[in-house]
Amino acid sequence: MTQTIPPQPGIMEIALYEAGSSHVAGRSDALKLSSNENPFGPSPKAKEAVTRAIHSMHRYPPTDHAALREAIGEVHGLDPDRIICGVGSDEIIHFLCQAYAGPGTEVLFTEHGFLMYAISARAAGARPVQAPERDRTTDVDRLIAAATPATRLIFVANPNNPTGTMVGLAELDRLARAVPQAILVIDAAYAEYVGGGDQGGPGAHPDAAGEAPYDGGAALATDRPNVFMTRTFSKIYGLGGLRVGWGYGPREIIDVLNRIRGPFNLSGPALDGAVAAVRDRAHVDRSRSENARLRAWLAEALAAHGVPSDTSCANFVLARFAGPEIAEACDAALKDEGIIVRRVVAYGLPHCLRITIGDEASCRRVAHVIGRFMAGRSGQGA
């Protein structure tokens, strides 16, 4: 006989996170374009480092992540003392909510923002609050309007998932200044994918007129007391399965987060793999430029089939259909061909499908199937 012991308020309101699916029944050759993974996989140097680290698995890993923080600091020109590493950036998001939000406080994010923000906010007992976007793009004025004295955290993914759109850093600076009672967290999981093509071309970010590549908000997090940046090894580094992310910001915030971080949160192989990955800039550059080229190609191919998308700054496009039934039917048509994309109903975009930019053959395959699907529909006079 078991007695039900109720969990803390908010926990049962959390909808279970549904990951992008990875299987199609009856097919072993499914093409997975549902989780924004790098089609080129990780750097060979990262694989070697992880393989080497396997031999020391009986040892506890370092607790201070010094080697990884140093490598990140060197590559990005940041002070390693202002960096914290986590089990994916998801864990950093969790730390932020646990440390700064709680009952009676609000956590603010955008209408089509990443699902983890609401999950972590509720887990901390805080109230998740959504601000409307404008044309599937972060709207700083609406975020400012939605902020209250109870707002403790504002999460803005820039570029955002699943929309692929982003705003300029001047806008984020304006947001941070307008809401000094809250920490603005710039989730820059896709920062490395910004630009990458011709300057000013598709995927260029709003600040692309200058020479400087997008820094994910690092300079703002250096200068402002209430700006924090999160990054990940799961996307361009191709290490989603290893679970490594990091955050950067004011020393005071890093000190707070380190108090709730488990001392051994990152495994030895994960730490060594991430160090090798961040130092392999050639792998990052190649992944970025291939993604930019194929992103532009796929967006154009889909548009030619009557499927528009917003200019994406990330490694996916959000394909837009005339209605939810059409998006669902197209998803089914893709599945029939063994192609898995991401439905984004939970993100308030039931008429859209998020498609990860794969390698060239994958992009051609997905465009071909969607083209045939759309042609079939117009053939029916639909």
Ligand SMILES: *Cc1c(COP(=O)(O)O)cnc(C)c1O
């Ligand atoms: C994929 C993604 C992350 C990264 O999550 P990890 O926990 O680092 O794997 C963070 N934010 C957004 C918006 C993402 O899409």
